[in-house]
Amino acid sequence: MNLFRSEEHLTRWLNYFHAVDDYVMPAGDWAKVFSATMFRRRLEPDYLARASEYLEDYRQALRAMGKTLPAPDRVMSTVLFTDIVDSTRQAAHVGDSEWRALLKRHNDIARNQLAHFGGREIKQTGDGFLSAFDSPTRAIRCATAICRAMPNIGLQVRAGVHSGECEVIGDDLGGIAVHIGARIGAVAGPNEVLVSQTAKDAVTGSGISFDDRGAHNLKGVPGQWQLYVVVS
C-alpha cells in the first residue's frame, strides 16, 4: 500500500489509475481494516495453517469500509478429510522411529487410493489429508477404501465428505465448504466415513448405502447438519 498526504496528492500522482479507486481509503480506515483477525493473529503459532480461514474476516473488514471486492474463483467440488484416530497415543506407544515409518505407509496407502479414485491431494493436515474430487461417488469410495486398508497396518482412520462450492486459493481450496468437510470428519468414529446430506443426495443411484446419524452441530458452522455414515 502507498501513502499520500491527501486524495488530491494521490490523483496528482502520475502512476495513479483511477479505475481501481476502490482501494483508496483514509489511512485511519486502512488501520481499522488491518485490525482484522488475519493480521492481529500473526504471532500465533498456527497462523500460517489458518491464514485461509482468516481471509473472509479480512474481506468483511473491507466491506465494512464500503469496499466492494472481486468475487474469488469458486468451483463445485467434493472435499474429503481423512485423519488417523488417536495418533498421539499411537505415536507415543510405538516411538518416533516406528511412527515415522507407519506414517509413511499410511501416506502411501492414502495417495495410492487417491490416485486410483481420481482424487487430488490438496494438502496434509496433521495426520491426514484434505483432498478434492470432481465426483462425490469417487470421494466416498476412496474414503471407504482408505478406511478399510488402514487396519492392515494397525491404524484406524476417520473420514468426512462434503460437496459444495469451494474458493480456489492458488493450489489450495478454502471457504465454508472446506470447513464443513473438516468438521464432519472430526465427528466420524474410527473406520467411519461420514457424509453431509448434500454429498449423500448427490450420489443417489450410485449404489452406496447410508445409515442416518442424525442432526449435528458443527463447530463454527451455522445451523444443524444431518450426517450419514457409509455402510456399503
Add this chain to the structure above:
Amino acid sequence: MESLAVRWLFPGQEVVVESRCLDCGESIRVRTRDEEILEINPETAVGYMPSPFATSRAGSGAFN
C-alpha cells in the same frame, strides 16, 4: 506485511510508521498501539492499494 498491520507484531507497544507521500515527498506519520490509532499526520492522509489483493493467496504477497 502491510505497514499499518505491523503493530500486531508488537503487542502493547506504540508503533510509529514514518512514510513519504509518493506525490510530494512530504512526511506522513501514523502512530498506533494495538487497536488504538494515536495519530495520523496529516489527518487527510490516504492509502492506495494498487491491486485487488484481497483475492491473493494467503501467506503470500500483500500478507507478508
